[in-house]
């Protein structure tokens with residue numbers, strides 16, 4: 001399938017294995033003023049966004065490979081028919097190579113689109129070779145709103161099987177922070193109530209892991225967070 005406009009172009013260099021020290025957690029320690037759950041969320045977001053943007057291309061590619069290996073083993077993704085993904089922005093981990101894999105398996109791929117006339121909420125619009133893409137108000141490529149306006153081209157959020165969402169930060173217990181708009185939180189608030197719902201999986205680079213994040217009342221719990229290093233499955237309340 002057509003390669004989406006990449007914010008970070010893949011380097012021409014071969015994928016040389018990196019010394020494991022290059023991925024060592026200790027390199028990613030937080031400054032003391034941000035190293036606690038009550039830290040200023042905006043400052044933490046800024047720092048983590050900067051970290052993911054600064055990842056060298058070779059590490060980025062290696063992380064992408066590792067992420068894809070984990071995702072392709074996931075039973076829920078192997079079964080999924082309708083999967084939401086995102087086009088990477090601002091250094092986010094790039095999982096778009098999954099599109100071809102999903103489509104070969106007969107699954108359909110959807111992208112988030114800023115919902116018109118609704119405050120910070122998302123549509124999920126079918127994405128294939130024919131989908132016209134435009135740049136939204138944040139500069140993120142997304143299916144043209146006029147194209148997505150037709151109901152046959154999108155799926156209600158409850159009808160998706162798996163949603164892969166980009167994270168800005170996460171912790172070992174499965175708490176997360178996103179871009180701060182509350183787009184995913186609003187769009188999946190319904191998952192707190194009984195009924196059909198997708199599996200929600202956050203994706204991030206390992207360098208976005210922090211010791212602990214506070215959980216806000218509106219934060220929609222994720223079923224898993226997958227980085228290039230691990231799969232975090234948050235403990236479910238009994």
Ligand SMILES: Nc1nc2c(c(=O)[nH]1)N(C=O)[C@@H](CNc1ccc(C(=O)N[C@@H](CCC(=O)O)C(=O)O)cc1)CN2
Nearest residue numbers: 086087088089092112138140166178179180181183184
């Ligand atoms: N790839 C990708 N697509 C996505 C998201 C995402 O996080 N990643 N979103 C997930 O929510 C939605 C867009 N949400 C966003 C929220 C804030 C900003 C942002 O950059 N805000 C600026 C300041 C605001 C402005 O420019 O008006 C900033 O923080 O600097 C971008 C996207 C839908 N599509």
Ligand SMILES: Nc1ncnc2c1ncn2[C@@H]1O[C@H](COP(=O)(O)OP(=O)(O)OP(=O)(O)O)[C@@H](O)[C@H]1O
Nearest residue numbers: 177178179180181182183184185186189216218219
């Ligand atoms: N279901 C909701 N209804 C109304 N407002 C909400 C809802 N969910 C989140 N918000 C609001 O959205 C704002 C951003 O939330 P937060 O800082 O947690 O964003 P985030 O989790 O980083 O973003 P995202 O969900 O897009 O990844 C907060 O002011 C919050 O009150």
